[in-house]
Amino acid sequence: MSADVVAGHRRTRKFVPDRDVPDWRGRYEPYDLAKEFLVALLVVVVLVAGLAVLFGSPDDKPVTIKSWSTADAVDFATTAITELDGSSGTATYGPPYNLNGDAQSIGPIAPAKWLGVHHPIDTANDYVLGPLSTLTDDPATRAALVRYEAASPAQQASWTAAYEKAVASAKFTGGELVVPQGNYGPVGVLISSLTSMARSGALDGALLSSRQFYGTDYTKPLLFIADGQYLATLASNQHLAGEQWGMMNETGSYPGQAWLWLYTLWYQVPPANTSDNGDIQVFAFMIGLTLLLALVPFIPGLRSIPRWSRIYRLIWRNHYREIEHPSRGSDPPTSPPRSEDTAREPVPV
Amino acid sequence: MPAITLVFGTMFGSLIDLNRPGHYVHWGFIQMSYANLLVIVLMLLVFVAAILIPFKTHRDKRADR
Amino acid sequence: MTVLDPKVERPDQADLDKAADRPEDADQWTARIRHTAVEALPPQRLLPDRQPAYVASWIYVFGVATVAALLVVIATGLVLAVMGPNWWHVSSTGLFVNSLHLWSVEVFFFAMVVHLWGKFFMAAWRGKRRATWITGVVSFLVSVGAAFTGYLSQQNFDSQWISTQAKDGINSTGAGAIFNVTNFGQMLMWHIVLLPLCVIALVGVHVLMVRLRGVVPPFAADDETPDGSQGSVDGPAEVSA
Numbered sequence: 001m002s003a004d005v006v007a008g009h010r011r012t013r014k015f016v017p018d019r020d021v022p023d024w025r026g027r028y029e030p031y032d033l034a035k036e037f038l039v040a041l042l043v044v045v046v047l048v049a050g051l052a053v054l055f056g057s058p059d060d061k062p063v064t065i066k067s068w069s070t071a072d073a074v075d076f077a078t079t080a081i082t083e084l085d086g087s088s089g090t091a092t093y094g095p096p097y098n099l100n101g102d103a104q105s106i107g108p109i110a111p112a113k114w115l116g117v118h119h120p121i122d123t124a125n126d127y128v129l130g131p132l133s134t135l136t137d138d139p140a141t142r143a144a145l146v147r148y149e150a151a152s153p154a155q156q157a158s159w160t161a162a163y164e165k166a167v168a169s170a171k172f173t174g175g176e177l178v179v180p181q182g183n184y185g186p187v188g189v190l191i192s193s194l195t196s197m198a199r200s201g202a203l204d205g206a207l208l209s210s211r212q213f214y215g216t217d218y219t220k221p222l223l224f225i226a227d228g229q230y231l232a233t234l235a236s237n238q239h240l241a242g243e244q245w246g247m248m249n250e251t252g253s254y255p256g257q258a259w260l261w262l263y264t265l266w267y268q269v270p271p272a273n274t275s276d277n278g279d280i281q282v283f284a285f286m287i288g289l290t291l292l293l294a295l296v297p298f299i300p301g302l303r304s305i306p307r308w309s310r311i312y313r314l315i316w317r318n319h320y321r322e323i324e325h326p327s328r329g330s331d332p333p334t335s336p337p338r339s340e341d342t343a344r345e346p347v348p349v
Numbered sequence: 350m351p352a353i354t355l356v357f358g359t360m361f362g363s364l365i366d367l368n369r370p371g372h373y374v375h376w377g378f379i380q381m382s383y384a385n386l387l388v389i390v391l392m393l394l395v396f397v398a399a400i401l402i403p404f405k406t407h408r409d410k411r412a413d414r
Numbered sequence: 415m416t417v418l419d420p421k422v423e424r425p426d427q428a429d430l431d432k433a434a435d436r437p438e439d440a441d442q443w444t445a446r447i448r449h450t451a452v453e454a455l456p457p458q459r460l461l462p463d464r465q466p467a468y469v470a471s472w473i474y475v476f477g478v479a480t481v482a483a484l485l486v487v488i489a490t491g492l493v494l495a496v497m498g499p500n501w502w503h504v505s506s507t508g509l510f511v512n513s514l515h516l517w518s519v520e521v522f523f524f525a526m527v528v529h530l531w532g533k534f535f536m537a538a539w540r541g542k543r544r545a546t547w548i549t550g551v552v553s554f555l556v557s558v559g560a561a562f563t564g565y566l567s568q569q570n571f572d573s574q575w576i577s578t579q580a581k582d583g584i585n586s587t588g589a590g591a592i593f594n595v596t597n598f599g600q601m602l603m604w605h606i607v608l609l610p611l612c613v614i615a616l617v618g619v620h621v622l623m624v625r626l627r628g629v630v631p632p633f634a635a636d637d638e639t640p641d642g643s644q645g646s647v648d649g650p651a652e653v654s655a
Contacts, residue, residue: 017633021541024466024631030407031465033478040475040482048486048521052513056363059503059512060571096591104586111588118591216599218577223596226578235575239373242579245380251572253371255384257565259523259558268378279586294551297539306537307633314400315536316632319468323635363513388524396528399472406470 018303058251065207065221068230069198073172076198077179077191079228081167083123084190085160090223091123097223098122104280111280119219127224128194131206141193144186151185159185167191242267262289460625468632473536476529477624483522484617488610490515495606499569519561526554538630546623553616560613563605566595577601 069076082088086100094101096118103112129149135141148156163184170179177192197203207221225231232241240246247264250256263286272278272285296302306312313320372383381389405413439445493511494502502508530550539547565576577595584590594600 017540018537019540021631022634023541024468024628027467028464029467029470030463031469032463033461036475037478037482040478041485044479044482044486044518044521048483048514048518051517051520052363052510054364055367055513055517056509057513057516058368058572059509059568060368062569062571062574093585096585096594112585112590115588115591119594216602217594217597219594219596222574222578225574231575231578234571237370239371239380239382240575244373246579248385249371249382250384252368253382253384254367255388255520256382257561258385258388259527261385261389277586279583283583283587290551290555294548296534297544297547303537303539306535309535311400311535312537312633315471315473315532316468318406318470319632320635322467388520392524392527395524396473396531399476399528399532402472404470404472404474406467408467 018300018307019297055254058254060251063225063231063234064201065198065203065225066201068225068228069195069203072228072230073177073195073199074167074170075228075230077170077177077195078164078167079224080128080191080194081160081164081187083127083224083227084129084187085157085164086124087164088123088227090121090227102276104277106277106280106284109280121220121223126220127207128190131197131203132190132193134202134206135193135197138193140189144189144193147186148190155185159183159187163187163191243273262286454626455622462625466629466631469629473528473532474629476525476532479525480522480529481617481621483518483525484613486518487515487522488614490518491606491610499567499602503569519564522557523561526557530554536630537633540630541627543623543627543630546620546627549616549620549623553613553620556609556612556616560605560609563601563609566601567598567605569598573598 065076079088083091086092090097092101095103095112095116098117098121103110105113129145132141132145148159151159162182163179166180166182166184170177172178172195177195179188194203197206204221207224208215208218235241235246236244238251239249240251242264245261245264245268247260247267248256248258263282266272266282266285267278272282275281292299292302367384374381374383374386435445440449490511494508494515497505497508502512533547533550562576562580566573566580580595581590584593584595593604
């Protein structure tokens with residue numbers, strides 16, 4: 001019983017048809033919920049089994065650093081030099097990986113910046129110099145490492161800039177990377193050696209187990225692979241890229257996540273489709289729309305759409321037929337009372 | 350190979366191979382896979398059907414007898 | 415070890431049940447919780463065998479269909495858990511169970527969306543049912559999250575692409591500091607432990623709320639008012655709050 005009744009008086013407020021509904025005092029019919037549930041379960045099981053037998057499920061093999069560098073050694077080398085000189089996507093990402101880039105923001109709101117670096121990645125050491133230092137039986141690589149690390153930052157930058165320009169027109173022939181001649185210092189040896197390490201499969205292992213034997217965190221190798229073009233090209237071929245509404249899609253011809261249609265839509269239109277802060281803008285917008293959906297019951301106008309649309313007249317047509325045209329012998333539902341109390345089901349007698 | 354693997358592999362390998370490249374509808378800035386479009390169209394059809402198809406209550410079944 | 419003496423009279427189970435409801439124990443927390451729960455949801459309301467006459471449309475089956483699909487998602491997920499995350503990549507039986515899991519998720523979202531549309535056009539939040547609506551929307555969102563972590567746990571090309579793309583959206587909110595989509599171990603545990611528990615709890619509360627409040631009655635008919643006279647679809651002019 002509400003506190004108002006206990007206090008001996010009732011507050012009254014205006015009846016709003018989109019918010020309130022009188023108690024049901026009309027007819028009840030037998031309705032077997034348990035049977036309904038079991039039938040629904042049977043139907044779902046048969047439907048799901050049928051779909052699984054008909055269509056199966058996709059399982060495209062993952063890209064490894066080995067498969068990437070084997071399929072496209074030049075793309076691998078092009079990515080590796082940007083990791084070394086700190087110009088790759090990961091190297092310049094900013095939080096949560098490093099502080100070399102700006103976090104996305106909306107005005108003064110920059111939550112990634114506030115939370116800072118939580119998964120530190122130093123691309124030069126983590127992706128290039130660190131793994132190469134494990135090749136203890138390769139004197140040429142060890143010498144190149146020593147020379148590179150002993151050089152000044154300005155000298156290192158000069159070598160890497162020159163190599164980055166040249167590697168775009170490199171070729172991989174005879175089992176080695178062939179880069180046009182230039183003054184790259186030890187960088188040529190470093191990148192060639194890393195490419196061989198990648199093609200052998202050793203780099204996959206080195207990146208995963210760099211901190212511990214039992215790794216389940218694939219952040220480092222995944223970000224390295226994603227910095228290249230190879231993964232993105234494979235994805236684009238399968239219509240999975242962002243600008244292809246890829247968030248909704250699945251590999252092959254399988255249905256994907258149709259329920260993400262509204263989230264991915266905002267990435268296709270201004271401002272998010274061109275803005276550096278596109279992700280946080282879309283997220284903010286989606287939080288707003290989600291709150292609208294959750295709070296529909298409180299929003300005048302929005303909560304009136306069901307009544308205005310009159311689709312309810314189709315759903316409850318039997319009920320309205322009984323009220324508006326009661327036939328002889330039928331029990332029309334009695335008029336509901338003024339109270340806004342919760343409908344309570346009668347105790348069977 | 351264990352028998353159960355053979356049974357499932359043979360009987361329940363997918364009959365229709367959806368691992369081939371999909372087809373996409375391009376409509377203005379909207380791009381959608383045939384599969385997703387089919388799912389959405391089916392949702393709408395099922396919604397309309399659920400509202401329109403008569404539902405026999407206990408009373409209707411009694412009246413039929 | 416004591417042996418029960420068949421000659422000694424023991425109290426009936428019914429007597430024991432009555433003894434558990436003594437007025438002098440009514441102040442106990444246990445007794446209060448039991449009284450509140452039983453008063454709110456007595457057995458005949460928890461599992462009613464009757465529904466208001468207006469519950470007569472196929473649209474009403476989509477809620478229970480969603481719950482049924484969720485059960486199949488969980489059951490197939492349990493089988494995948496028994497054999498471990500690598501099984502479905504190396505076994506055709508495992509691939510079939512994975513297919514069952516994937517398609518049950520598709521059926522789950524299909525039924526949930528049709529249920530959402532139905533409940534929207536019935537304005538099912540009316541009559542103190544706003545919390546039912548809100549728990550439904552939150553269940554939808556958490557389910558999307560559960561499905562998302564499932565896609566991330568596939569350990570194949572799809573999960574590689576999804577994780578390296580989704581990281582940008584999630585990192586932009588700051589959540590990437592904790593919720594690392596490229597961390598397979600973490601995403602798998604969110605998918606098989608944390609998010610299923612949240613979905614089950616939310617769906618449970620949602621269904622209990624439907625039982626508590628009953629299925630929402632129709633809008634008043636065009637010429638109906640509560641006292642039977644000609645009037646408007648708006649119902650009574652005033653209502654007790």
